[in-house]
Amino acid sequence: AYGGYYTREDAKELVRYAAERHIIVIPEIEMPGHSAEVLAVYPQLSCSGKPYTSNVFCVGNEETFVFLENVLNEVMDIFPSDYIHIGADEVDKKHWRTCPRCRNRMKENGLTNEDELQGYLVKRIGAFLQTNGKKLIGWDEILDGGVPSDATVMSWRGERGGIAAAQSGHSVIMSPGDYCYIDHYQWIPETQPEAIGDFLPLEKMYFYNPVPEVLNENERKYIIGAQANLWTEYIGTEAYAEYMIYPRLLALAEITWSMQEQRSWDDFKVRVNRAVPLLQQQGYN
Numbered sequence: 001a002y003g004g005y006y007t008r009e010d011a012k013e014l015v016r017y018a019a020e021r022h023i024i025v026i027p028e029i030e031m032p033g034h035s036a037e038v039l040a041v042y043p044q045l046s047c048s049g050k051p052y053t054s055n056v057f058c059v060g061n062e063e064t065f066v067f068l069e070n071v072l073n074e075v076m077d078i079f080p081s082d083y084i085h086i087g088a089d090e091v092d093k094k095h096w097r098t099c100p101r102c103r104n105r106m107k108e109n110g111l112t113n114e115d116e117l118q119g120y121l122v123k124r125i126g127a128f129l130q131t132n133g134k135k136l137i138g139w140d141e142i143l144d145g146g147v148p149s150d151a152t153v154m155s156w157r158g159e160r161g162g163i164a165a166a167q168s169g170h171s172v173i174m175s176p177g178d179y180c181y182i183d184h185y186q187w188i189p190e191t192q193p194e195a196i197g198d199f200l201p202l203e204k205m206y207f208y209n210p211v212p213e214v215l216n217e218n219e220r221k222y223i224i225g226a227q228a229n230l231w232t233e234y235i236g237t238e239a240y241a242e243y244m245i246y247p248r249l250l251a252l253a254e255i256t257w258s259m260q261e262q263r264s265w266d267d268f269k270v271r272v273n274r275a276v277p278l279l280q281q282q283g284y285n
């Protein structure tokens with residue numbers, strides 16, 4: 001792990017600062033994948049039991065659930081949000097295939113494949129959150145293995161997961177890679193600091209409609225918003241983070257807070273060009 005950390009007090013201060021501005025901070029606590037840093041320190045929670053072998057929790061091990069619930073208890077203590085995001089994206093399930101404890105868990109619960117094993121974890125953590133009065137958010141992979149009925153789906157692998165979720169009555173937050181990933185270049189790469197790749201200029205983001213046309217009127221109600229993601233593999237400084245966030249976040253704000261019929265790029269462009277110097281005056285890069 002690199003890039004620093006928040007203490008409990010830092011996180012509480014952030015929550016307080018946001019709350020004073022009517023913003024709710026929703027934490028994402030990744031499971032069962034993207035957990036290399038946890039399993040370096042708690043190798044007994046991986047399938048092999050050895051550090052640096054996997055970034056995926058062993059779902060067959062009861063201790064995994066004790067650990068995750070302890071973490072979530074601390075997290076709920078810090079973040080008063082109604083929602084907790086549990087990730088569940090990009091899980092390399094190969095470790096589960098050969099792990100005796102994971103096999104056993106599957107057998108005992110009548111699970112026929114590894115996607116359903118992930119579904120077991122998602123449902124069990126969802127039930128835990130529910131008893132604590134919280135609602136679960138997960139990336140669209142949670143649709144692959146059976147999903148708690150009150151779960152909110154965050155659609156990142158395009159809009160497909162979000163559309164399917166809305167059609168089956170789940171709340172959806174749209175965050176498709178092509179339109180909402182602000183770790184992508186915002187202008188011709190040769191002219192920009194190094195980024196992870198891809199291309200999302202301001203205009204493309206502005207014309208994104210988070211409510212897919214294929215949904216009917218009732219299904220559209222399940223699209224509760226959109227999110228931009230600034231993953232920080234290539235973001236070394238706060239100044240660079242600000243550079244990537246602005247002005248694209250202004251476009252996201254407008255497309256989530258206004259009706260599609262009101263979109264006007266020409267009008268937005270004028271307003272953005274007024275907003276940027278104001279942001280710079282406040283010290284943003």
Ligand code: ACM
Binds near residue numbers: 089090139156
């Ligand atoms: C994601 O970008 N893996 C959600």
Ligand code: ZN
Binds near residue numbers: 046057
């Ligand atoms: Zn295992």
